[in-house]
Amino acid sequence: MHIDARDLPNHSTIEGDICIVGAGAAGISIALDWSKTGKKVILLEGGGFKYESQLQDLYKGESTGQQYYPLHGTRLHYFGGTTGHWSGFCSPFDDIDFTKRDWVPDSGWPISKEDLDPFYIKAQKALQLGPFEYDLSYWQKEIENLNAFPLDKKVVWNKMWQFNRARFGNLYKEEIVNSNTIHLYTYANVVNILANENVSQVKSLEVKNHAGKTHTVKAKQFILASGAIQNARMLLTSNSQVKQGLGNDNDVVGRYFMEHLEISTSELWLLKPFPTDLYKYNGKPRAELAITTEAQLENKILNGTLSLNPLSYSKHLTPRMEILQGDDYKERFENYKKDLVEAGEKAKLENSGSIERAFELDVRIEQAPNPNSRITLSAEKDALGVPRISLHWDLTDLDKNSIRKINQLVGIEAGKANLGRMKLKDFLRDENDNSWPADTNAGWHHMGTTRMNNDPKKGVVNENCQVHGINNLHVAGSGCFTTSGAANPTLTLVALSLRLSDYLKEKII
Ligand SMILES: Cc1cc2nc3c(=O)[nH]c(=O)nc-3n(C[C@H](O)[C@H](O)[C@H](O)COP(=O)(O)OP(=O)(O)OC[C@H]3O[C@@H](n4cnc5c(N)ncnc54)[C@H](O)[C@@H]3O)c2cc1C
Incomplete structure (x- = not known):
């Protein structure tokens, strides 16, 4: 069922069993998981069914620290969320990502990869990927010519990826609009969360839109699913009852903002021609060169991978961190696609x-958890009266040293195997150099602002x-990720959302 919140009488009250804020990958996955329970699901979406610059403007904010993309250019504000323009590369996190590593400050999730595995299987379906199979040997039987570089398996392994640019806004609109149990409200921007007197329970949400309407939403359980930055923003701006914002007694909300660094780091020159289908971006399952758990442990580095890009192609690319700067998000994105x-x-x-x-080797690496990398509220307000956000993106020496070491390890192994020779980019040569290059690109992956820890x-x-x-x-x-893993986040965030969905079913049903 679909209701446009602009058409409701002002000051309406919306009520249901469970209320989900945000109809992106996370919110839609949970709503659909509840559709057969017979419970009334309220799905609140700030935007409509298509891109509108007025809505997109609500995401604007300021950035300090390491140069970042303009914030309103990193997330989409309408039904389907950012899956409306994501690239669709998926791979699960590794076992090591969930563990406490003494060389990675604040690492260690309270859950393990095993806890997530059943939900990864469901997430694969929600994202319309293939089977939950990420072993090279499985895909070598399915697809011809997936030849792995002959590198020492004790140091380097092939991390497999699947690909599907699933646009949730197109894929699931009909099912949600036709559902009797899911009540989708568009143009329903949550601007405030109101708790009971002792702030132990949410009483209601306040919803606004550009039509000047304000509504109240009541439910038994509430889920914020509006993206890592917006979820933290919502908690911080809900400060009428507690000055520092909801859930922020210990000043953790908004901290530990993490991205995946995606930077061109070295060149690999093969000594002989080698069939590289396994490493190609061609829409089929492919691999990136990853560092084994043992080698990460021995070298005290973060988890990361190297992907191959033909040098003849990559040398013509403009750094996307540069091309995407500017106010006009749509125009910038068109320029970026044109450049590719x-x-x-x-x-x-x-x-x-x-x-x-x-080949150019591009690193994709987790960012070390860092409390100084954070979002806070800015003094400026958006059109609905909500304080905008301010991002301070902060990288550490561990990030840079790990990038250097990953390249060195792969380079040594490529040399030993007589596969080829590697050349590090200038910014990685000097161990005392802590600068970052102009093409310090990020994956548009927002993580960690509402981190999980018991x-x-x-x-x-x-x-x-x-x-x-x-x-x-x-x-x-x-936002719940304790550490960010080497893999892109969406498969894991959908799995985690479906785990939450299951947990709430036990609570309510
Ligand atoms: C260019 C690009 C490429 C990417 N490529 C990949 C990739 O290859 N692989 C990968 O794993 N990830 C990729 N990502 C990241 C991926 O898009 C996100 O991880 C994913 O979309 C996050 O899902 P979400 O549901 O948490 O948030 P979103 O998809 O952002 O959805 C949040 C929803 O909440 C709504 N909302 C926001 N605020 C409010 C409010 N106050 N009230 C009500 N509703 C609200 C929004 O309108 C939106 O519909 C990419 C991102 C970009 C930008």
């Missing part, structure tokens, strides 16, 4: 059918994604 196409055309002209032997002093949510101290308020999405 033009680089491809130039590479084709230069190659004239020869087999690639020179100790309220160290986390915003507990192992069940419940906000500490507020028994009917939960957070869904990558």
